Amino acid sequence: MTFSYLRKTGIALLCCVASLTASAQTKSNFKSWAQTPPMGWNSWDAYGPTVTEAEVKANADYMAANMKNLGWQYIVVDIRWFVENDKAGGYNQTDPIYVMDEYGRYLPSTKRFPSSANGKGFKPLADYMHSKGLKFGIHIMRGVPVKAVNEKLPIKGTNGITADKIYTTAMQCTWLKDNYTVLADKPGAQEYYNSIMELYASWEVDFIKIDDLSRPYHQGEIELIRNAIDLTGRPMVLSTSPGETPIAKADHVKEHANMWRMVDDVWDIWKDLTHLMKVAQPWYSYISPGTWPDCDMIPLGRIAIRGERGKDRMTRLTKEEQYSLMTFFTIFRSPLMFGGDLPSNDAFTQSLLTNKDVLAMHRDGTDVKQLFMENGQLAITSRNSKTGQRYIALFNIGDTGNANVSVNLKDLGLSGKVKVKDLWTGAASTQTDATLSRSIAPHASVLLSISN
Template identity: 30%
Template sequence: MRIVSSFLMIFFVCFFESGKAQSDTLDKYILTPSPSFKPHINGAAIFGARPGSPILYKVAASGQKPIHYSVKRLPAGLSLNENTGIISGVLNKKGSYRMELTVTNSLGKNSRSFTLKIGDQLALTPAMGWNSWNCWGLSVNEDKVKESAQALIDKGLVDHGWTYINIDDGWEAANRNADGTISPNEKFPDIKSLSDWLHSQGLKFGIYSSPGTRTCGGFLGSYKHEMQDATTYTNWGVDYLKYDWCSYDSVYKAEGDTSLAAFKKPYEVMRNALRQQNRDIYYSLCQYGWRDVWKWGAEVEGNSWRTTGDIEDNWESLKAIWSRQTPLYPYAGPGHWNDPDMLIVGKVGWGDQLHQTGLTADEQYTHISLWCLLSAPLLIGCDISKMDKFTVSLLTNDEVLALDQDIAGNQAQQKINGKDYQVWVKKLSDGKHAIGIFNLLDNKKELSINWDDLGLSKTEHVRDLWRQKDLGKFKNKFDVNVDPHGVSLIKVF
């Protein structure tokens, strides 16, 4: 994370105030069908935890409220709140615990198998949630975080698997306590109570630090206090740590060792501190893809790692980050994910002055489609309380989100790289394939995709995932007209 200049902030505010009518016309671009009132279980079909660590898992289910939750074969040591769908407790023995989830309302019921895997791996599917940075920047405070969490619940996103609420930079006190421990500043008067409240809603709590002496925003980092900070995070009930390189660059240069081992060292130090905690904390490495982090991020037990610099809410930034993902698919999988940065849909701003994203509706479909094909962490970066119907529809299409949360964890591969279009293919756990057909032009383009070029069968059944609509069988090829900077996202089988 790098601080956005005041000049850019002023430019963004002026530009988007003049074009704010964009948000008034987005409803016509909604493709996701209206949600059913019948109950339906969403989200990942697997969850990982370590032996002896506290477990908190909320069954994601949509449909008319109230919904009743039940579980068959719930292991001893765990309990279910039948009114909220929150599973909690502790399991001490390694193994795969297979159970059946059922949700019921006045209109029917829905069941699905679910596996709780107790072992050495966390993040068996990519994280889904919200991060404060792209919205509030350093102006984040406790009220804004709680309002965002409440909006996540009220707008129904939690029913589709969005659970992490992550505070980015700006929460730290100016100085450490006499004993060296860290405290929040006046913007977060009771961070433990905030954490407890989030957990009571079935949400998870994330926080931010740097291995350097200072964060990117100039607040206290964790340098030489890694164990103290990890212990403090555990005491606060933290579930996610974003660890941002920032000022560690000065430490790295001062030590005079430019080896890869020296570059990895700060992430290993915090890894060791986290490992000694009796709590599972998702470990997010943020160092902009330097030194090919995808080749060693899993070695330091990173659950995800940034592959590029910070994203901005424009097409050129999106394309630049997209272009760097192509060779990275071998390094992603359950427990360790490539992270192309946070989502730039809705109202963003990196401070108190928010504006509608600079992406067009079609570019937003491309953005969400690509991130889901990549099995990327999905962290909303906008003000959820001001989220319009279009943005909600982008983030609650369960057939699209299922690509990201597929238990196989395969990152899509670029199969066709044409002059003005690309085709990416992702193999799913059920043997089917998801395909993204992307138009890079500024105008609509008719595309004809040969199944042979993708290594598929002569005849494929095609389903449009955004519209959740079967399109029929297509022999040898698939013809589609794709909007400017847009996508056709399909599943074939």
């Protein structure tokens, strides 16, 4: 055994140890990437699988000009940006034209994203976002492309392992057949996820929403993804989708993802919100800096321009229902991903997204707790981590008749004379009664701050 061989082997081992150490350090730090709930825009509710570069930039321009100063920062391109011929209103699954490199990694369609031409990928679009002081995100499906498997494309970073060696047809996504499941214990499986995260890091992606991970819960692939992101050294926020994420996996998901969906898609239907409120009940204790139970996108403003469900419209939720949705999302401290077309916002929609008092509660809240959910009534409280003031959200989730929704101030740690402010209207008052009570119409809510 020569000195040269020993020297080379030693260097290789040191490099391996250094890489693993860097990965471990990154993994331990990933929760610092989203200390407050991420806030941004996602293309899905308005544009389905057909959003274009011009539309993405238009929403970014609006956010930069009107919302960035309030904490809104992510612009996320949702599903199937790598398909040339998707159509509005659903998925073109019969004859998709995929854009892919020699390693089976999806690339943006140049028809929809012209700046991605000549192998540039999403780097130019990410550069545009960063020049605006924003952050850029993409959506992908879990798994390895069916096309890569069928064509036995090589996996980057392996010695001859091809895509057909790491897949199974078991648990293939039931609603979109682009990809197969990756067998997490197969040689080449980790390298495949490493290769795509390496690509996204080279594009300077800041946020990755990965679909079909949570229902059912794909623990093996989630671990491969976490490892792959960490290996890049780039802080890319990881969002798993869709729900319902099983509460039995709560401890696992919070150690691997920054945010995870609690439910399937929330649309502009009242029952979607009440279902979310019920499913959210076991998740309150998991609300924590860097790891956020996710209520889904905000289906307000102008949606379904070329979306999946329904025709081009302003949200079907009433104004009171819209207040209730935003009140629940913000006091719960869910990530806020607006689904409507931002340049189409009317004054009311914009007011829901830019209320400074509400956003301060969302940003600085802590100790989020449900006080009760019974008889068509819901009460949630939190505390401002900086000022100590208490917040209380009261909901009438029943369908008929006003409800007197009440809480005892001592349950909020308050007594005596208190100052009360309605965060949506700005109206202020004082009270000395030990019970705080409001008469609330069906589907409506009240959001208050309370302090001595």
